[in-house]
Amino acid sequence: MLDHTATNLATLLDDPSLLKTQGYVNGAWIDGDTGTFEVTNPARGDVIAEVADLSRAQVGTAIDAAYAAQKEWASWTGKERAQALRKWFDLMMANQKDLGTILTAEQGKPLNEAVGEIAYGASFIEFFGEEAKRVYGETIPGHQRDKRITVMKQPIGVAASITPWNFPNAMITRKAAPALAAGCAFVARPASETPLSAIALAVLAERAGIPAGVFNVVPSSSASEVGKEFCENPKVRKITFTGSTEVGRILLRQAADQVMKCSMELGGNAPFIVFDDADLDAAVEGAIMCKFRNNGQTCVCANRIYVQAGVYDAFAEKLKAAVARMKVGDGLEEGTDLGPLITTEAIEKVQQHIADAKSKGAEVILGGGDVLQGAGNFIEPTIVTGATRDMLFSTDETFGPLAPLFKFETEDDVIELANDTIFGLASYFYAKDLSRVYKVAEALEYGIVGVNTGIISTEVAPFGGVKQSGLGREGSHHGIEDFLEMKYVCMSV
Numbered sequence: 378m379l380d381h382t383a384t385n386l387a388t389l390l391d392d393p394s395l396l397k398t399q400g401y402v403n404g405a406w407i408d409g410d411t412g413t414f415e416v417t418n419p420a421r422g423d424v425i426a427e428v429a430d431l432s433r434a435q436v437g438t439a440i441d442a443a444y445a446a447q448k449e450w451a452s453w454t455g456k457e458r459a460q461a462l463r464k465w466f467d468l469m470m471a472n473q474k475d476l477g478t479i480l481t482a483e484q485g486k487p488l489n490e491a492v493g494e495i496a497y498g499a500s501f502i503e504f505f506g507e508e509a510k511r512v513y514g515e516t517i518p519g520h521q522r523d524k525r526i527t528v529m530k531q532p533i534g535v536a537a538s539i540t541p542w543n544f545p546n547a548m549i550t551r552k553a554a555p556a557l558a559a560g561c562a563f564v565a566r567p568a569s570e571t572p573l574s575a576i577a578l579a580v581l582a583e584r585a586g587i588p589a590g591v592f593n594v595v596p597s598s599s600a601s602e603v604g605k606e607f608c609e610n611p612k613v614r615k616i617t618f619t620g621s622t623e624v625g626r627i628l629l630r631q632a633a634d635q636v637m638k639c640s641m642e643l644g645g646n647a648p649f650i651v652f653d654d655a656d657l658d659a660a661v662e663g664a665i666m667c668k669f670r671n672n673g674q675t676c677v678c679a680n681r682i683y684v685q686a687g688v689y690d691a692f693a694e695k696l697k698a699a700v701a702r703m704k705v706g707d708g709l710e711e712g713t714d715l716g717p718l719i720t721t722e723a724i725e726k727v728q729q730h731i732a733d734a735k736s737k738g739a740e741v742i743l744g745g746g747d748v749l750q751g752a753g754n755f756i757e758p759t760i761v762t763g764a765t766r767d768m769l770f771s772t773d774e775t776f777g778p779l780a781p782l783f784k785f786e787t788e789d790d791v792i793e794l795a796n797d798t799i800f801g802l803a804s805y806f807y808a809k810d811l812s813r814v815y816k817v818a819e820a821l822e823y824g825i826v827g828v829n830t831g832i833i834s835t836e837v838a839p840f841g842g843v844k845q846s847g848l849g850r851e852g853s854h855h856g857i858e859d860f861l862e863m864k865y866v867c868m869s870v
């Protein structure tokens with residue numbers, strides 16, 4: 378474990394100019410009217426930056442700038458917007474390691490995961506740059522001999538985003554890319570824990586020649602005030618949010634007053650099912666990636682692991698051996714598999730879930746949730762067996778390195794168990810029998826089903842949830858529709 382010296386982030390970068398701490402509004406770098414707020418490295422506990430704390434009035438100014446810039450941006454051809462987005466993509470990839478270092482320093486994930494997130498985030502800009510040229514309309518045969526009907530799609534206007542700390546780059550680009558490709562202007566409010574990655578995106582947007590006012594970043598310590606400005610300002614026509622279902626409900630209620638279009642990527646509670654006929658080694662590998670990516674801090678992480686009785690003990694032993702080999706440490710350190718959790722509250726939630734499970738009869742076969750020594754938010758990964766549906770992790774998202782193993786007997790039993798949640802984002806199962814694969818994939822009530830894989834995230838597919846996991850889809854050619862309005866023209870000839 379590192380001795381937790383100060384991070385001195387700028388000294389770790391090839392291009393320290395990527396490390397800015399101001400807001401980016403209408404093409405200008407601005408300080409916050411309400412001072413600054415601190416950003417800390419969750420692995421070392423040291424303050425790595427003091428970031429501009431923009432006021433609600435300054436967020437309003439950013440919205441005004443976006444409103445003023447949007448019409449001109451929408452007048453560009455799809456190809457012209459595509460060329461600007463391509464330059465932004467190229468700059469992100471050229472600065473991938475620096476962007477990853479900034480991300481790890483403020484969020485904590487291992488550097489290889491952070492660098493991977495940059496490529497994932499950039500892939501949305503590349504993909505939707507291409508889609509900018511394919512916003513097609515249609516003609517419809519008239520309902521009367523003298524009528525002609527054409528349908529056109531136009532950008533919705535100003536879109537505003539609120540995003541979480543767990544993917545500080547990709548959650549912004551997954552929204553900004555389709556918005557800008559569609560001809561919208563964008564105001565991004567990043568999580569207060571991780572604003573530096575968003576600001577670095579603005580540095581590169583400016584270098585890519587994206588016009589002033591089209592892409593704005595408004596760091597702020599007050600999320601609720603910014604959320605209210607986004608929902609109450611009549612110049613904003615779309616709010617797009619990634620985060621907890623609880624906050625999603627707040628924003629939906631606030632947006633209702635203006636009947637604002639909303640995209641919501643909310644909480645999850647993913648089941649990960651291992652059938653008797655699964656390739657056990659593949660299932661263990663998939664469980665490791667699905668459960669421990671970002672140290673369990675993703676909305677698509679396996680939250681409940683169901684293993685059929687015939688392979689339960691073998692799977693538990695294999696998983697325990699694999700997790701025991703994982704290294705907990707500073708994400709900036711070579712060889713780290715599991716970084717810190719984002720806050721001490723996140724640690725307490727994992728410990729609460731472990732204590733609850735033990736009190737209801739679960740057995741800890743690895744770990745136990747002890748905090749590891751050092752200034753960072755480090756906690757040992759834990760596996761429990763004997764998990765049952767009355768335990769907290771059956772209904773609540775753990776959002777940390779806890780793998781609860783549930784035993785099940787039949788296919789019908791596990792489908793009922795898997796679907797018994799208010800959430801419906803991601804689900805996974807390992808099996809070989811083809812008819813079982815088809816039946817289970819159709820029966821799972823989720824927006825995403827991973828079959829014999831633990832990683833489902835890609836820019837080419839429509840990411841999103843059903844039930845209380847959200848509204849709308851991000852990624853794939855569907856993703857741009859959320860930033861377009863459809864209009865038809867009925868003409869008498």
Ligand SMILES: NC(=O)C1=CN([C@@H]2O[C@H](COP(=O)(O)OP(=O)(O)OC[C@H]3O[C@@H](n4cnc5c(N)ncnc54)[C@H](OP(=O)(O)O)[C@@H]3O)[C@@H](O)[C@H]2O)C=CC1
Nearest residue numbers: 540541542568569600601604620621624642643644645676
């Ligand atoms: N479906 C998905 O793709 C994802 C879902 N999530 C879910 O989010 C949760 C974990 O992420 P977490 O960041 O803690 O979630 P939160 O919902 O607490 O925060 C998400 C964002 O919303 C902001 N926020 C908080 N309260 C308000 C408010 N009243 N009005 C406007 N904005 C607000 C936060 O700001 P600040 O941090 O500055 O307080 C942050 O930027 C988990 O439940 C996880 O499943 C997370 C990521 C992806």
Ligand SMILES: O=C(O)[C@H](O)CS(=O)(=O)O
Nearest residue numbers: 543544674675676677834
């Ligand atoms: O915030 C998240 O958890 C992401 O949506 C998960 S993913 O898209 O990176 O898989």
